[in-house]
Amino acid sequence: MNELISIIMSKLNYWIYIVLMMIGLYAMIAKKNLVKKIIGMNILQTAVILFFISLGAKNKATIPIIIHGHAAESHAIQATDYINPLPHVLMLTAIVVAVATLGVALALVIKVFQQYQTLEEDEILAQLKDE
Amino acid sequence: MIWQIELVVLLIVIICGIGAITVKDLLGAAILFGAYSFMMCLLWAIMGAVDVAFTEASVGAGISTVLFVATVFRTSRRTKD
Numbered sequence: 001m002n003e004l005i006s007i008i009m010s011k012l013n014y015w016i017y018i019v020l021m022m023i024g025l026y027a028m029i030a031k032k033n034l035v036k037k038i039i040g041m042n043i044l045q046t047a048v049i050l051f052f053i054s055l056g057a058k059n060k061a062t063i064p065i066i067i068h069g070h071a072a073e074s075h076a077i078q079a080t081d082y083i084n085p086l087p088h089v090l091m092l093t094a095i096v097v098a099v100a101t102l103g104v105a106l107a108l109v110i111k112v113f114q115q116y117q118t119l120e121e122d123e124i125l126a127q128l129k130d131e
Numbered sequence: 132m133i134w135q136i137e138l139v140v141l142l143i144v145i146i147c148g149i150g151a152i153t154v155k156d157l158l159g160a161a162i163l164f165g166a167y168s169f170m171m172c173l174l175w176a177i178m179g180a181v182d183v184a185f186t187e188a189s190v191g192a193g194i195s196t197v198l199f200v201a202t203v204f205r206t207s208r209r210t211k212d
Contacts (some may be wrong), residue, residue, distance in 0.1 A: 130197040
């Protein structure tokens, strides 16, 4: 039992990533409300960002800013002292893309509400069948 | 990384995520999603990704919550699930 707990705790971020991704996928598939589906999409996107940030994290390392930057040429820089900044840069782009998709999706939801006076997927499908 | 703080923040993240998709009121869901985003931002500050943390705090938590609240006020708060 102790071994199982230590195995889970050593890779805790990745387990949480799987749980969050499944929560988002469940909300996108099973929820009938359109705003709930969009919340699920955002949870899924932040889960992917959590996975990438966890790839770059290190124990006993500092944030990726070089200490004594002006005299940096006088001594070698140890890469193991710094957290890997490459996943951070990729995920900055992913956050901006997430907000852009969120804005477009919410604008489409507002247009759908003006057309059908409801946000529920089954009611919209019933109205489409009646026409 | 201090694993006790990280464990607590990860649990709050999961609770806020489940709450945001189960609560029966869209305004409450939007606010819970904002709390989820701020906890995620705290998590990235703990993991040393400070640039991602403040981008998430301003863009992810701030603007996303404003967009959700604006959409809820322009449409309806009613939800069945």
